[in-house]
Structures are given as structure tokens and as C-alpha cells.
Amino acid sequence: MKIAVIGAGWAGLAAAVTATQAGHHATVFEASRAIGGRARALFDSNDGAPLDNGQHIMIGAYAETLRLLRTVGVDLDQTLQRLPLSLLFPDGQGLQLPNLRAPFDALVGILRARGWGWADKAALLRTSVGWQIAGFQCRPEQSVADLCRSLTHRVKHELIEPLCVAALNTPAHRSSGQVFLRVIQDSLFGAPGGSNLLLPRVDLGALFPQPAVQWLEQRGAAVLMGHRVQSIHPQALQWWVDGQLFDQVLLACPSWEAARLVGASGVPADDWLALAQALQFEAITTVYARSTAPQANWAQPMLALRSDALNPAQFVFDRGQLGGPQGLLAFVASASHGDRQTLEQAVIAQGRQQLGLADLQVLQTVVEKRATFACTPGLQRPAQHIAPGLQACADYVDGPYPATLEGAVRSGLAAVYALVPQT
Numbered sequence: 001m002k003i004a005v006i007g008a009g010w011a012g013l014a015a016a017v018t019a020t021q022a023g024h025h026a027t028v029f030e031a032s033r034a035i036g037g038r039a040r041a042l043f044d045s046n047d048g049a050p051l052d053n054g055q056h057i058m059i060g061a062y063a064e065t066l067r068l069l070r071t072v073g074v075d076l077d078q079t080l081q082r083l084p085l086s087l088l089f090p091d092g093q094g095l096q097l098p099n100l101r102a103p104f105d106a107l108v109g110i111l112r113a114r115g116w117g118w119a120d121k122a123a124l125l126r127t128s129v130g131w132q133i134a135g136f137q138c139r140p141e142q143s144v145a146d147l148c149r150s151l152t153h154r155v156k157h158e159l160i161e162p163l164c165v166a167a168l169n170t171p172a173h174r175s176s177g178q179v180f181l182r183v184i185q186d187s188l189f190g191a192p193g194g195s196n197l198l199l200p201r202v203d204l205g206a207l208f209p210q211p212a213v214q215w216l217e218q219r220g221a222a223v224l225m226g227h228r229v230q231s232i233h234p235q236a237l238q239w240w241v242d243g244q245l246f247d248q249v250l251l252a253c254p255s256w257e258a259a260r261l262v263g264a265s266g267v268p269a270d271d272w273l274a275l276a277q278a279l280q281f282e283a284i285t286t287v288y289a290r291s292t293a294p295q296a297n298w299a300q301p302m303l304a305l306r307s308d309a310l311n312p313a314q315f316v317f318d319r320g321q322l323g324g325p326q327g328l329l330a331f332v333a334s335a336s337h338g339d340r341q342t343l344e345q346a347v348i349a350q351g352r353q354q355l356g357l358a359d360l361q362v363l364q365t366v367v368e369k370r371a372t373f374a375c376t377p378g379l380q381r382p383a384q385h386i387a388p389g390l391q392a393c394a395d396y397v398d399g400p401y402p403a404t405l406e407g408a409v410r411s412g413l414a415a416v417y418a419l420v421p422q423t
Contacts, residue, residue: 001024001025001235001246001248001419002024002025002027002028002245002246002247002248003015003016003019003024003025003026003027003246003247003248003249003250003416003419004026004027004232004241004244004246004248004249004250005019005026005027005028005029005250005252006028006029006229006232006241006249006250006251006253006257006258006261006338007028007030007031007037007251007252007253007254007257007394008028008029008030008035008036008037008209008213008223008225008252009036009037009038009039009253009394009408010036010039010065010208010209010405010408010409011037011252011393011394011409011411011412012028012030012037012250012252012253012393012412012413012414013028013035013208013209013212013213013216013393013412013414014064014068014393014395014408014409014411015176015210015252015412015413015415015416016028016216016221016223016412017068017072017215018211018412018413018416018417019069019214019416019419020073020216020219020220020221022416022419024244024413024416024419025220025221026216026221026222027221027222027223027246028216028221028222028223028224029222029224029227029229029241029242030178030223030224030225030226030227031177031226031227031228031229031257031381032225032226033225033226034205035205035209035210035223035225036053036204036205036208036209036305037263037408038053038054038368038371038372039052039054039056039204040052040053040187040204040205040209040403041053041203041204041205041209042364042366044069049265049324049325049328050205050206050324051203051330051364051366052083052203052204052286052366053204053286053366053368054284054286054332054366054368054371055220055286055315055330055332056200056287056405057197057199057200057201057203057302058080058192058197058198058406059085059187059192059194059195059196059197059199060082060193060195060196060198060199061186061187061190061191061406062192062198062404062405062406063191063304063406064283064403064406064409064410064413065406065409066198068208068333068409069208069211070205071215071217072210072211072212072214072215073211074207074211074411077418078201079112079200079201079202079206079207079239080198080199080201080207081198081199081200081201081301081322082193082196082197082198083196083197083198083199083300083302084097084098084099084105084109084172084197085095085097085105085109085195085196085197086299086300086302086387087158087159087162087163087187087304088114088300088303088307089158089303089304089305089354089423090302090303090354090355090356091104091115092112092299093113093114093115093116093158094115094158094159094304095109095110095113095116095158095159095338096109096112096113096114096307096323097109097195098112101186101192102189102190102191102194102195103132103188103189103193105188106128106188106189106195107125109129110124110125114310114372116158117152117153117154118154119152120154120155120205122154123151123152123155124151124155124159126150127148127150127151128184128188129134131147131181132189132212136181136182136184136185136189136262137178137179137181138177138181139177140176140178140377141174141377142161142177142178142377142416143172143174143175143176143177143347143376143377144164144168144173144175144176144177144180145170145172145173145175145265145347146177147177147180147181148160148172149368155365156172156261157306158304158306160172160306161282161307161315161374161412162304162315162367164180165314165334165335166314166315167180167333167402167404168180168183168333168372168375168402168403169182169282169284169335169371169372169375169402169403170282170335170372170374170375170376170402171335172343174376174377175372175376175377176375176376176377176378176379176402177239177377178377179260179375179400179401179402180413181258181272182401183243183401183402189372197302199301199302199317199322200322201322201323202323211326221358224230227242229241229242229253229261230242231261231264231265232249232261232262232265232390233265233266234265234266234267234387234388234390237388237389238389239389239390240366247389248389248390248391248419249389249390250389250390250391250392250393250394250412250415250416251386251390251393251394252392252394252412252415253392253394253395254370254396255279255373255396256276256277256383257396258276258392258394259273259276259277260264260273262276262390262404265387265390267386267390268387269386271302272382272383272392273388274382275380275382275383276382276392276396278380279369279373279381279382279396280372280373280374280376281369281370281372281373282334282335282371282372282373282374283335283336283337283367283368283369283370283371284332284333284334284335284336284367284368284371284372285312285333285336285340285343285346285347285365285366285367286330286331286332286365286366287313287330287331287333287344287347287362287365288328288329288331288362288363288364288365289328289331289347289348289351289360289361289362289363290327290328290329290360290361290363291327291329291357291359291360291361292327292359293327293356293357298321299321300321301319301320301321302315302316302318302319303315303316303355305331305350305351306335306352306354310350311346311354312332312333312336312337312338312343312346312348312350313331313332313347313350314332314333314334314350314353315331315332316330316331316332316355317329317330317332318359327358329351329360331350331351333345333347337382338366340365343365343367344362344365348360348362371403372395372402372403373395373396375402375403376392380398381396381397381399382396382397382398383397383399384397384411384414384415384418385418391415391418392411392415393411393412393414393415394408395407395408395409395411399411399413399414
């Protein structure tokens with residue numbers, strides 16, 4: 001079949017690669033001149049050093065993403081640094097899991113957590129065992145905060161809140177408890193190494209989008225950059241996409257772009273449109289900064305930060321330990337609010353105070369205002385199927401995962417697996 005994939009983010013490229021493997025001919029349309037969607041490479045405006053539109057991480061449980069990277073020829077050992085799950089703060093306190101099989105890594109990590117009292121550890125162990133006994137299921141209307149009411153303030157503030165905002169990009173009191181439990185199940189209680197952090201040693205463009213495009217073009221697929229699709233329309237058993245005829249269309253663009261195209265296509269999809277248009281979004285702010293002070297004494301390239309209304313960043317990454325320029329730091333404020341300048345100033349003040357870096361200076365700040373959908377309790381997400389021959393594939397599509405790279409990749413795969421020849 002001739003497949004039109006609209007959007008060259010991770011979902012769209014995953015779909016195009018999978019469709020090509022299955023013997024179909026894929027044409028990818030991308031509105032911008034950059035590939036990768038919301039996980040793409042940028043460039044430092046001062047010296048051209050590669051940065052990203054946000055500091056992304058993966059975990060060992062991202063099985064389909066890792067398989068896809070291998071498919072397009074990415075050397076995982078060279079491009080990803082694997083570390084046991086760690087939420088250590090600059091003062092050395094916090095949780096760090098040892099390199100053991102699940103769930104023993106979590107058990108030992110909790111018992112060894114620095115700065116936690118026995119009441120903190122016992123409460124977390126009791127609660128996590130309760131989640132496991134319940135099969136990692138809860139009522140749809142429950143939030144993460146509801147699930148964690150029995151935990152101590154320290155555990156909620158130093159573990160649950162940063163873990164929740166990192167995974168779901170939504171504050172714990174507004175986050176879906178069920179989606180959070182699925183993440184916990186797959187990472188802490190799943191396959192060996194599922195909880196490991198996988199930190200990119202290369203920019204996001206070199207990690208997947210560029211190898212994927214090269215792989216596709218070598219196999220006859222077409223990737224059209226700078227082409228914003230204006231219209232899609234069904235004709236009998238096929239679809240017109242800007243004057244070209246295709247057998248199937250996969251919408252791998254943001255929900256608002258997909259809604260624009262579906263709404264003007266003439267197909268009866270009112271229910272799908274209502275759900276797509278009702279989605280709310282969360283922002284992520286990444287502040288890139290430089291310091292001449294050495295970060296070599298950091299235990300690892302990622303540290304947790306103590307966050308509150310005045311200290312918006314939850315994590316900081318030493319890009320120098322990840323193959324980047326020495327002294328380059330990336331501060332990440334998930335579910336961020338406020339204007340760019342205010343956030344920037346607050347993050348720099350937070351970094352100077354918590355890291356002791358008096359010479360910390362802003363290099364570049366990236367604000368993704370609609371970085372992810374708000375993963376709220378009981379959220380109804382748009383379905384994959386829209387109309388015969390028309391499907392959506394993106395991280396916002398109905399599924400068990402939040403807006404993560406793995407969620408996007410799995411959505412792209414699922415859309416191709418659901419292709420049905422129109423006869």
C-alpha cells in the first residue's frame with residue numbers, strides 16, 4: 001500500500017519505518033525544516049554546539065523504542081549512558097537503586113535511601129506492596145496524590161512528586177493514578193533493567209530522527225520536509241493528500257493539527273474531534289547554562305533538585321559528562337508556568353544556591369508550551385481509528401502510557417499493525 005504519514009516526530013518515523021519493513025511505500029510529510037517533533041535537536045545560538053529542544057531521558061522499559069533504534073542502525077552502547085534509577089540531590093540524599101533484578105533493586109534502594117528515616121522507608125514499602133497486590137490498578141478518578149496519601153511528606157516531596165512530573169509532566173495532585181501505576185509496574189516491577197535511566201550521549205537528532213530518515217530513504221521511502229499538509233479527503237477506498245492519492249493516511253502530527261485536517265476532511269468524526277480538541281497541555285522549560293566550576297565531583301550526570309513555587313526546576317543534567325561541552329548544564333522544569341524571563345531567572349538562582357555555582361550564566365532557554373498533554377485522572381483520549389483508511393498515531397492517542405517517547409513509538413507501531421487493505 002501507499003501510506004501517507006503526516007508528521008516526522010518519533011511516532012511518525014516509527015510508523016514509517018514499520019510500514020517500510022512490512023513492504024509498504026511510505027511518504028512522510030513534515031511541516032517544519034527540523035525532524036523529531038518535540039524531541040529534536042537545536043543549535044546553540046552562540047557557538048553552534050548542538051542542544052535539544054528539551055532534555056529527554058529514556059528508561060530501560062522502553063522496549064519498543066530501543067528495538068526501533070537498533071533497527072535503524074543506532075549503536076545503543078555508544079549513544080546512551082545506562083545508569084540505575086537515581087533521584088539523588090546535590091547533598092547526596094535521596095534514592096538510588098542498585099544494579100539488581102526487579103523488585104529487589106527497589107527494595108534494597110529504599111532501605112538504603114539516604115536522609116530518610118525508617119518511617120519514610122516503611123511507609124513506601126507498605127504502599128508499593130499494596131500497589132502490587134492490587135495489580136497496579138486503581139479507580140479511574142484517583143490522582144497520584146490520592147494513591148500516596150499514606151506516604152510521609154519527605155517521600156512524597158523527594159520521590160513521588162519528581163518521579164510523577166518526570167513521567168507524566170503533570171503535578172501529582174492532577175496526575176492520573178492509573179497511568180502512574182502503569183509506569184511504576186513496567187519500570188520497577190517489569191523486565192530486568194527496566195528502571196535504568198538511559199541518558200543520550202548525542203543530540204536528539206542524531207539519536208533517532210536522522211538515522212531513521214537515512215534508513216527510510218535508502219529503502220525508497222520519501223521524507224518531504226517543509227511541507228505542511230493543507231487537506232486530506234477520502235475518495236472511494238483511498239485518500240487524497242494535497243493532490244496525491246494514497247491507500248492509507250496516518251496522522252502523526254500534534255492533536256490540533258490532526259483536528260484541523262480531520263475537521264475539514266468531510267468524514268463523520270465528531271466524537272473524535274471533540275476528544276482531540278478537549279485535550280489540555282503542559283509546558284516544559286529547559287534552561288541551558290554554563291559554569292566554569294568543575295562538575296567532575298557529581299556522582300552522576302543527572303541530579304534531582306528540590307523544587308517548589310520559587311524553585312521550578314526538578315532536575316539538572318551535566319551535559320559535559322554526556323559528551324557535550326564541559327560546563328554545559330541543562331535545567332529541566334516540567335509542568336512549568338510563567339513567562340520565559342521569570343522562569344529563567346528563578347532557575348539560575350536555584351542552580352546557584354543548590355549547586356553552589358556562583359558563576360552560573362544562562363546560555364539559552366527553550367520553552368515548549370504544549371510539550372505534553374495533561375495526563376489527568378479519568379482522561380478520555382482520542383482513539384487510534386478515525387475513519388476507514390485514516391488513523392491517528394501520536395503520544396496523545398488512547399493508550400496506557402503518558403506522553404513519552406515510548407508512548408509515541410508504540411502508537412506509531414500500533415497504527416501500522418492495524419492497517420487493513422481496502423478491497
